[in-house]
Amino acid sequence: MQNKWALPFAILAGIFIVSIRFTPYPLSYAVKVLPILLLLVIAVRAPAFRGRMPLIAAIFFSGCGDVILDLGFKGAFIAGLASFLTAHLFYVGVFALHFQLQKKLLVVTLAGIVLPAAMAVFLWPHLGELKLPVAVYVTAIASMFLASVNRSQVNSSLIFGAMFFLISDSVLTLNKFYAPIPAARYAIMATYYLAQYLIVTGLTDEQGYFWFAGRDDDWLRVDGENIASAQIEQALFRHPDVVLAGVYAVPDDVVGDSVMAALQLRPGAHFDAAEFEGFLAAQTDFGTKWMPAFVRVMQEIPVTATAKVMRRQLREQRWRTDDPLWWKPRMDEPYRRMSAEDVAAWEARFAPGTLTRL
Numbered sequence: 207m208q209n210k211w212a213l214p215f216a217i218l219a220g221i222f223i224v225s226i227r228f229t230p231y232p233l234s235y236a237v238k239v240l241p242i243l244l245l246l247v248i249a250v251r252a253p254a255f256r257g258r259m260p261l262i263a264a265i266f267f268s269g270c271g272d273v274i275l276d277l278g279f280k281g282a283f284i285a286g287l288a289s290f291l292t293a294h295l296f297y298v299g300v301f302a303l304h305f306q307l308q309k310k311l312l313v314v315t316l317a318g319i320v321l322p323a324a325m326a327v328f329l330w331p332h333l334g335e336l337k338l339p340v341a342v343y344v345t346a347i348a349s350m351f352l353a354s355v356n357r358s359q360v361n362s363s364l365i366f367g368a369m370f371f372l373i374s375d376s377v378l379t380l381n382k383f384y385a386p387i388p389a390a391r392y393a394i395m396a397t398y399y400l401a402q403y404l405i406v407t408g409l410t411d412e413q414g415y416f417w418f419a420g421r422d423d424d425w426l427r428v429d430g431e432n433i434a435s436a437q438i439e440q441a442l443f444r445h446p447d448v449v450l451a452g453v454y455a456v457p458d459d460v461v462g463d464s465v466m467a468a469l470q471l472r473p474g475a476h477f478d479a480a481e482f483e484g485f486l487a488a489q490t491d492f493g494t495k496w497m498p499a500f501v502r503v504m505q506e507i508p509v510t511a512t513a514k515v516m517r518r519q520l521r522e523q524r525w526r527t528d529d530p531l532w533w534k535p536r537m538d539e540p541y542r543r544m545s546a547e548d549v550a551a552w553e554a555r556f557a558p559g560t561l562t563r564l
Contacts, residue, residue, distance in 0.1 A: 429462065
């Protein structure tokens with residue numbers, strides 16, 4: 207994988223980090239905020255998705271905090287703290303849109319509670335009049351980390367991004383309130399820039415904006431158009447009954463790939479094909495070729511140890527399943543249950559042996 211923004215971001219971040227020894231210098235705040243402005247451009251240019259506006263707001267307030275802290279006027283620390291607090295709350299909001307407790311990551315969740323709390327207790331005697339603001343800030347950043355871990359789709363970029371935020375702020379508070387740390391500003395800015403980059407690109411990567419992995423389970427090619435599985439999955443996750451979803455390509459003798467979706471519904475929910483189709487059609491950012499031709503409703507979707515949907519396994523099974531299966535014989539027709547006879551007729555359309563090679 208290659209990301210066209212990685213190198214420009216690294217260069218801009220590196221320029222400020224190298225120049226830290228000379229700060230403050232004229233317009234140092236502008237140099238400091240340039241990497242964040244690049245992330246803002248990335249978010250603005252990304253395709254519309256649920257949570258994009260809060261993401262843009264989070265980046266904006268982060269940039270404001272950078273400028274405020276660099277200007278160093280009286281009260282700058284409190285103002286900067288407030289700006290970053292606002293940014294973290296927006297990040298919490300974005301992450302929490304897909305909240306789901308990840309029992310497999312319970313140890314990580316507990317660490318996200320215990321470590322910030324331990325840091326706050328350790329620094330409490332040294333905070334003076336800033337006890338309340340720092341306590342609120344620590345609660346916000348711990349909440350951001352917990353929300354990054356406990357999502358319906360585990361995103362390692364978000365988890366590591368939130369973790370580097372914790373590291374950056376820990377170094378900052380220890381350096382400011384406890385004892386000077388050698389090269390603290392270098393460590394603070396390096397981990398801060400890395401945190402912002404991982405979070406922003408991690409979120410936009412979920413929409414299929416940057417990456418073309420070349421892996422069949424990540425991308426579909428429908429009637430000549432490349433479509434990221436993640437883009438369609440994000441739309442499916444908006445449905446109130448969908449707990450987990452996986453989207454993958456299955457063969458189609460006319461358009462190349464058909465879109466197939468596996469759904470895991472909340473307990474007690476029932477799949478209503480007409481309502482489901484209407485819900486997707488009403489999504490303003492839902493592409494005309496994104497409508498699943500096949501929908502498989504599963505009791506439990508198979509996932510990896512890190513809770514990622516095992517799309518490759520689902521793709522290999524295709525429509526050969528005992529799970530309830532709906533399909534559209536034609537995309538302008540409504541969904542109906544797919545029978546064994548339908549499966550046999552569909553597979554008969556393919557040349558002998560072609561399905562076994564997919």
